[in-house]
Amino acid sequence: MSFEAWTIFAVFWLVFVTTPGPNAVNCIQSGMSLGFIRALPAVAAILCQASLFLTLSGFGITALLAASPTAFLVLKYAGAGFLVYLGLRAILTAHLPIKAGKHAGRSLFTRSFLIATINPKSVAGYFAAFSQFVDPNTPIAAQMWLIVPTALSLTTLSYCTYTALGAGLGKLALGAVFNVWFRRAMGLCFIAYGLALGATSGRA
Numbered sequence: 001m002s003f004e005a006w007t008i009f010a011v012f013w014l015v016f017v018t019t020p021g022p023n024a025v026n027c028i029q030s031g032m033s034l035g036f037i038r039a040l041p042a043v044a045a046i047l048c049q050a051s052l053f054l055t056l057s058g059f060g061i062t063a064l065l066a067a068s069p070t071a072f073l074v075l076k077y078a079g080a081g082f083l084v085y086l087g088l089r090a091i092l093t094a095h096l097p098i099k100a101g102k103h104a105g106r107s108l109f110t111r112s113f114l115i116a117t118i119n120p121k122s123v124a125g126y127f128a129a130f131s132q133f134v135d136p137n138t139p140i141a142a143q144m145w146l147i148v149p150t151a152l153s154l155t156t157l158s159y160c161t162y163t164a165l166g167a168g169l170g171k172l173a174l175g176a177v178f179n180v181w182f183r184r185a186m187g188l189c190f191i192a193y194g195l196a197l198g199a200t201s202g203r204a
Helices: 003-018 022-034 036-058 061-066 069-092 104-117 120-133 140-173 177-203
Strands: none
Touching: 003 140, 022 036, 022 104, 022 140, 022 177, 036 104, 036 120, 036 140, 069 104, 069 177
């Protein structure tokens, strides 16, 4: 991969991971509810998902998935339904205090990993990255040594920033009515994104 191709890829990935979506909303919500440090398992989950998808993309599995309309449609509907569920749950439990117990990090990691994995934007993004920026005439392993660190570094920077933003908002709104309404707003974001995915799937 040439320096020019790497630069274009880095810009593409930066836009990809900073565009607001379910991962960003989840990081903001987690940071606001639990604080920056306790919300870091959400970022770790996103990084695990990114590593998994980068590996699968390298082997061409995501390309195969994107080439199957039926599989991609099922993934879209599953993602839409799960996001709507999370949104409704956030709205209904917004008035309840957040309990960060012994297993909070583990449950947050699992939820965040599912949110990142079932998001069709992830499949489309990784497929676009590998179809546009990977040189088929160059061994994929040689290119992965440059692509993976770049992607994971930008992903870490982006979602740590979103988590810090949420933690800052959480400190400002701690114990205030705004805390409840902001959590409800985050829930509405999940629902809106899920419904948008469902509508797009119906037209596919």
